[in-house]
Amino acid sequence: MPELPEVEVSRQGISPYLENRQLVEVVARQRQLRWWVPDEVLAQLNQPILSVTRRAKYLLVQLPQGDIILHLGMSGHLKVLAADTPATKHDHIDLLLDSGMLLRLNDTRRFGAVLWQQKGEVHPLLASLGPEPLSDNFNLAHLTAAFAKRGSAAKLVLMDNHVVVGVGNIYANEALFKAGILPSKPAKAVTPPQLAKLLPVIKDTLAAAIKQGGTTLKDFSQADGKPGYFAQQLQVYGRGGQPCLTCGTVLSELRLGQRSTVFCPKCQS
């Protein structure tokens, strides 16, 4: 599933193919994604592409009159292909460019989205998001304040988009392990030293993942859907019942907010 690093790597991968190109046609197939743009909006998008940016896990294709917003959901991925490449199953939308290439969104499980926001407006889905994890707005003061007033599990608060965006299930598990914090610990009970450790752990892990994902960039127009950062060793995610890589204790597994949660009962407290 695309987490923030994969979305950022996708952004970096597609940007060179899109920026300063003219969008000449939008081909829509499957409209039953989580959210979808009205056809009359899609019909008016033949405009130059100014840039491709990212907010949380949303990609923004910026046009003079507004932004096309893409969300990859759980199973979505983007490819830049020759315009005559036949569509396959789950290819939901193509943005055809004047270069003879196209940007194609494929999303098996259809948790993704295609949205539009007019220039000068902020789509409601983007309006109340927390800070970007790699920005200075995500700092110890902010993290401390957010945790101080929440009684629910630390992992759930970390995954709350109002607290910080882009920390999905995998990274929440990994970051809490590296910071030595029990995922089920009430957020307000997490100690100042633990928070001080958690903050850089999140930033460093995400930054490293983006950097590793960069290795797939030059092959982006190929059919390579594998995110480079998955090559990194996951310490706990998907390893329930196996020994902790630090101390050898069997990793515990439980569900928080209907998400799989793995932790070391000895290393995390």
Next chain:
DNA sequence: AACGTGCCCTGAACGC
């Protein structure tokens, strides 16, 4: 405001 739960979707993995 904060918290818990349901829901959307497909395909792989599993159980009988």
Next chain:
DNA sequence: TGCGTTCAGGGCACGT
């Protein structure tokens, strides 16, 4: 072999 069931997960919507 071939069913049925379970699981994975982002994030909104809703009820309490």
